[in-house]
Amino acid sequence: MWRGERMSNLDRLIRFSVVAEEMSFSKAARRLNVDQPWLSRQIQQLEAQMGFPLFVRSTRRVSLTDEGEALFASAHDLAEAAEQCRQSSRDLMRMHSQTLVLGVNPYTFWVPARKLAIETYQSRHPRVTIDIVSNYSARLISKLQKRLIDVALVGQPCEFPGLETLILYSSPVSLLVPPGDPLAGLGKVPMSALAGREIPVTNPRLNPERWDMLYKPFFDAGARPMIVSEGETAVPFYARDRSLAVLTVGWPHSEQGALADFVHLDIEGEVPVAKYALVRREEPARGLLDHFWQTAERVAAEFDVQSPPLSKPADNSVDFAMQHALVA
Template identity: 25%
Template structure:
């Protein structure tokens, strides 16, 4: 028969280690009669005598020795399960899926977040997934993603909460033979006659629309010669001489010897990175992630 709870096993192990009911009771913080009663109930449960009682101490019977090893294993497993539960409740253990858009992986915030989690919460298993913005928002709603890193503005669905983390400067990316290479900064209007390299709008609709709007405000509609499958590839196409582009400054590490990156002249052109979660999220692990990530970004 199995004991009804772990308390009786813990009492049994303590008596076995102390070899004395009085010392065991003191160690457990209870009086001796209830301890003796629990051991007798345990012996009745198993149908075997577990201790030989002497005047001053006790010794294990064969049945007691057989139980001791298993009891210690059971208690260790129970304690480990308790610790895992406590960590999960505190948001310190479990699995979390983080989605991010193409291009954001080049920003320092992504590797910094991963390093922070590995250092602060080693028991958390991170799953990283790259996908377009619309797919990530759908993934949040469906539960495929727990947290997403995206570039707003987006049309925020009622079921989601979007929190801004950091702003990032947009820069002009020029091919190696461009006429404006010597300019320290470049106005958007100066690019009116150039072919543009961008990416499909659904990858980052907010950023895409911001670029188009800034061009329209400068008096022209950009002539998009080619759409790259992602922002990083767009920079590669600029390096190949297919046109100019506007990109977050974190992408300047791509082909730095073949692409010239220049600040945007005039009014600052900024994009931002935001963190998205489900509205009313209660998962302690996700809440813990949001707290740590916002603290890191600040």
């Protein structure tokens, strides 16, 4: 048997194991990231080679034959060993490369500690390339667990099983109101001052835990949510066009933005705090990641993540990007 044929048979056994685990060709195809018809042909070729069927197929379900059950017992171990080999090879390749793969939530681009950590690290390690992968927090965590990235910057929630967390930056939620709003001249307001007011917010399904952490206290205090179905980028425009107050984090960041003429107000009492964290796998790290993590620790200390400064610029301006931070 040719070496190529042996490898092909090994691949088919691994695919058979995935189908047997899922008991569904469609689910197995999605997991393997292949077309279902192609996967079905691969299993049929394996069955033809073995000389007996491995699955009992019907229009509604798939089950293993007795021979399939017997083969699955050993093929499952083979599939797990193959996956471990793939992970080990990826790790070895990264250990010998000069590339760090950093996953970032797209709405953390404004976080000042993110920029400082990357620039500081690159200035000290100019030969290292940082590949930035942008995606939503939940997907970044999945990529991290699958070892497709080295480290990720995500928003709340920041605690995940098997992952180490470093809070890089945090900022209390504050308020922006139109210039003519009755609250505009107060400087600081209690949360109860928003009772009965409509506050434009994104759909909680985008990030339920973070939504509950940052928004829910205001609605429990009597504010009324206006769900913006178009997504987070539309929230500032709803606020501006309807002269509504809007919640924000990380203010101030810039003196330009869609709500540049809105007035910033701090909120009295116990205020929700938005947190942005670096996360990595809890395992011995390679040098590149260790150095980046240590740089981030120093940057986090500089920003004092427990109580970041919120100095007020003279013109009460705000960066449009701030409106995105609550859904990161």
